[in-house]
Amino acid sequence: xxxxxxxxxxxxxxxxxxxxxxxxxxxxxxxxxxxxxxxxxxxxxxxxxxxxxxxxxxxxxxxxxxxxxxxxxxxxxxxxxxxx
Numbered sequence: 762x763x764x765x766x767x768x769x770x771x772x773x774x775x776x777x778x779x780x781x782x783x784x785x786x787x788x789x790x791x792x793x794x795x796x797x798x799x800x801x802x803x804x805x806x807x808x809x810x811x812x813x814x815x816x817x818x819x820x821x822x823x824x825x826x827x828x829x830x831x832x833x834x835x836x837x838x839x840x841x842x843x844x845x
Contacts, residue, residue: 776823779830780839782816790830792838793821802843813840 780793784807791805797818807814826833 774825776825777829777833778821778823779836780821781819781830782839783819784814784816788819789816790836792833792836794838795842797821797839797842802845804840804843806837806840811837815843 778793778796779790780797780803781788781790782803782805783789784805789805789807791803797803799818799820801818803816803818804813805816806812807816822830824830829836
């Protein structure tokens with residue numbers, strides 16, 4: 762069990778893969794439940810209504826809950842990878 766510096770217990774000790782994708786020229790981070798690589802085209806939920814848009818993966822990064830670019834509870838996931 763790992764404890765935080767504030768005295769609490771850190772729960773999630775797993776590693777999660779995040780993908781930085783480009784939508785309309787801006788970068789966004791998504792959880793990658795499947796293996797993706799830079800250059801892949803993916804479908805992701807976007808905006809409050811979660812409409813599906815196509816995005817390009819810029820890079821991926823393996824993170825813990827503490828180092829994730831987006832809080833795990835708020836992170837959206839890639840829906841699918843598009844065939845080349």
